[in-house]
Amino acid sequence: MAVKIRLMRMGQKHQPVYRVVVADSRAPRDGRSIEILGHYNPRTEPSTIHIDAERAIAWLDRGARPSDSARVLLQKTGILQEWHRRRAARKEQG
Numbered sequence: 001m002a003v004k005i006r007l008m009r010m011g012q013k014h015q016p017v018y019r020v021v022v023a024d025s026r027a028p029r030d031g032r033s034i035e036i037l038g039h040y041n042p043r044t045e046p047s048t049i050h051i052d053a054e055r056a057i058a059w060l061d062r063g064a065r066p067s068d069s070a071r072v073l074l075q076k077t078g079i080l081q082e083w084h085r086r087r088a089a090r091k092e093q094g
Contacts, residue, residue: 001024001025001026002024002025002026002065003022003023003024003025003034003059003062003063003064003065004022004023004024004025004064004065004066004067004070005020005021005022005037005056005059005060005064005065005066005067005070005074006020006021006023006029006066006067006069006070007019007020007021007029007040007067007069007070007073008020008021008023008029008030008033009029009030015043016042016043017039017040017041017043018039018040018041018042019033019036019038019039019040020036020037020038020039020040020051020056020070020073021033021034021035021036021037022034022035022037022059022064025065035055035059037051037052037055037056037059038050038051038052038056040073049073049076049077051073051074051077051079053077053079053082056074056079056083057079057082057083057086060080060083061083061087066080
């Protein structure tokens, strides 16, 4: 099973709000998810991004691949950089 970190659209027509979720890559965009990591609201100024960093890093360690849009959000929050830093530190130790 390929696992992805991606966005799930919520909200009313023309008022999108997204959940950042971990889901099977074969599931539909708004289908069943494994875990909710946070949310993203592009309609606020500035955009609101809340992602549980520890859970996201744990899923990245287990091989979850972020979608392009989720990757941008993980970069903006600094989670992807932290994951790379931790991964490099583990390689140096072991």
